[in-house]
Amino acid sequence: MTISTSKRVSAFAFAAAVAFGACSSTGSTPSSSAAPTMAASQAPADTGGSAAPSTAGATAPEPASASLTLQGAGATFPTPLYSKWFEDYSAKYANIKIDYQSIGSGGGIKGITEQTVDFGASDAAIKDEEIAKLPAGTKIVHIPTALGAVVVIYNLQGVTDLNLDADNIAGIFLGKIKKWNDPAIAANNSGATLPDKAILVAHRSDGSGTTNAFTTYLDTVSPEWHTAVGKGKEVKWPTGVGAQGNDGVATAVKQTDGAVGYAELQYAVQANLSSAKVKNADGQFVAGSTDGVTAAAEGAVADFPADFRANPIINGKGATAYPIASYTYLLVYQDQKDADKGKSIVAFMYWALNDGQAEENALGYAPLPKEVQDKAIAALHTFTAGGSPIWP
Numbered sequence: 001m002t003i004s005t006s007k008r009v010s011a012f013a014f015a016a017a018v019a020f021g022a023c024s025s026t027g028s029t030p031s032s033s034a035a036p037t038m039a040a041s042q043a044p045a046d047t048g049g050s051a052a053p054s055t056a057g058a059t060a061p062e063p064a065s066a067s068l069t070l071q072g073a074g075a076t077f078p079t080p081l082y083s084k085w086f087e088d089y090s091a092k093y094a095n096i097k098i099d100y101q102s103i104g105s106g107g108g109i110k111g112i113t114e115q116t117v118d119f120g121a122s123d124a125a126i127k128d129e130e131i132a133k134l135p136a137g138t139k140i141v142h143i144p145t146a147l148g149a150v151v152v153i154y155n156l157q158g159v160t161d162l163n164l165d166a167d168n169i170a171g172i173f174l175g176k177i178k179k180w181n182d183p184a185i186a187a188n189n190s191g192a193t194l195p196d197k198a199i200l201v202a203h204r205s206d207g208s209g210t211t212n213a214f215t216t217y218l219d220t221v222s223p224e225w226h227t228a229v230g231k232g233k234e235v236k237w238p239t240g241v242g243a244q245g246n247d248g249v250a251t252a253v254k255q256t257d258g259a260v261g262y263a264e265l266q267y268a269v270q271a272n273l274s275s276a277k278v279k280n281a282d283g284q285f286v287a288g289s290t291d292g293v294t295a296a297a298e299g300a301v302a303d304f305p306a307d308f309r310a311n312p313i314i315n316g317k318g319a320t321a322y323p324i325a326s327y328t329y330l331l332v333y334q335d336q337k338d339a340d341k342g343k344s345i346v347a348f349m350y351w352a353l354n355d356g357q358a359e360e361n362a363l364g365y366a367p368l369p370k371e372v373q374d375k376a377i378a379a380l381h382t383f384t385a386g387g388s389p390i391w392p
Contacts, residue, residue: 070099081365120140122331143349146357150262151324155257155274173239203262213324275288278323284319296321
C-alpha cells in the first residue's frame with residue numbers, strides 16, 4: 001500500500017497577503033501518475049434502490065488470485081481513513097496492492113475521466129457538465145464510503161473555545177470581518193477575551209471536495225457569498241492565501257497566529273488545532289464530530305439520490321447535527337476491461353462497505369447510514385467486466 005501526497009507549501013506568506021489584499025487561486029489540478037488505462041465508462045448509473053439484485057445471502061466477492069496493483073487518485077479528505085483501509089486490505093490479501101495519490105478531488109475526477117487511474121476519489125460528485133464531456137454510453141458509479149465534517153480551524157493564542165455563526169464565517173472568508181475582536185464575533189462569545197488581532201485566511205489552492213462542501217455552506221447561508229463567489233471545487237477567493245490539500249491548509253493555520261481556515265475534522269485533530277463550534281439550523285453551537293455528522297446524515301437519508309451523487313449536507317435537521325457534512329466517494333467505471341482488476345476493485349469496495357465501516361469512528365469519520373450502506377452494497381452487483389457481471 002502506498003499513499004503519496006503532493007508537495008506542500010512549507011511557509012505561508014500571510015504578511016504579503018494582508019499587504020496586497022485579496023488573493024485568488026487558479027487551482028490548477030495536478031495530473032495523476034501514470035497508471036494502466038481502464039475501461040471507458042461514465043454518466044452516473046441509477047444504482048440505488050431496487051434496481052440492483054438483493055445481497056441477501058450473497059457470498060462476499062473475492063479479489064483476483066493474481067498479484068496486481070490498483071492505481072487510485074483523488075481526495076485528501078478521506079486519506080487518513082483510506083491509508084488504514086489499504087494497509088489492512090493488503091494485509092488480508094497480500095497479492096493486492098493499492099497505490100493512492102492524495103492529490104485532491106479535482107485530480108481524482110480528472111484521473112478517472114481521463115482513464116489514467118483504476119479508481120478516483122472525490123468528496124464532490126461529478127457534475128452534469130463533466131459527465132456530458134465523456135464518451136456516449138459510458139458510466140462511472142459513485143460509491144459512498146464515509147462522511148466527514150468540514151470544520152473551521154483557527155490558531156488564536158489563549159482562545160480554545162470559539163462560537164461562530166453563519167454571518168461570522170461568511171464575513172471572515174469574504175474579508176469583511178478583519179479582526180478577531182470584531183463585535184459580530186464577540187456577540188457569540190460572551191465572556192471570552194478576543195484579541196485585537198488581524199484575521200489571516202487560509203484556503204485551498206487545488207480543486208477540492210472539501211472546498212466544495214465549505215463553499216456550498218457559504219453559498220447557502222450568505223446571499224452576498226452566493227452573488228459574489230458561489231460554490232464549487234474551486235472558487236475565486238475574496239481574501240487569503242492558498243495551500244494544497246487539507247494537510248496544507250492545516251499546516252498553514254498551525255504556523256501562523258491569528259490564522260483561520262477549513263479542513264476535514266481528522267486533519268484538525270492530527271494537527272492539534274482548535275476548531276470553532278458552528279451554529280446549526282436549530283440555533284445550537286455544535287462542535288465538529290462524528291456524532292454531529294451522523295445526526296446530519298440520518299436526517300438527510302430520505303434525500304439521498306438514486307445515482308448516489310449527494311450534495312453536501314448543509315444545516316441538517318436536528319439539534320445535534322453539525323451543519324457542514326459531506327459524503328466521500330470512490331469513482332469506478334461500471335464496466336471494467338481488465339477482469340482481474342475489476343474483480344479486485346469490487347471485492348475491496350465490498351470490504352470497505354462492511355468491515356471498513358467499523359474503523360471509521362476511531363479515525364474521525366462517520367459510517368454510512370444503514371440505508372445508504374445497503375444501497376451501495378447492492379450497487380456492486382451492477383459492475384461488469386466486458387459486459388459480464390463481476391458479482392452476480
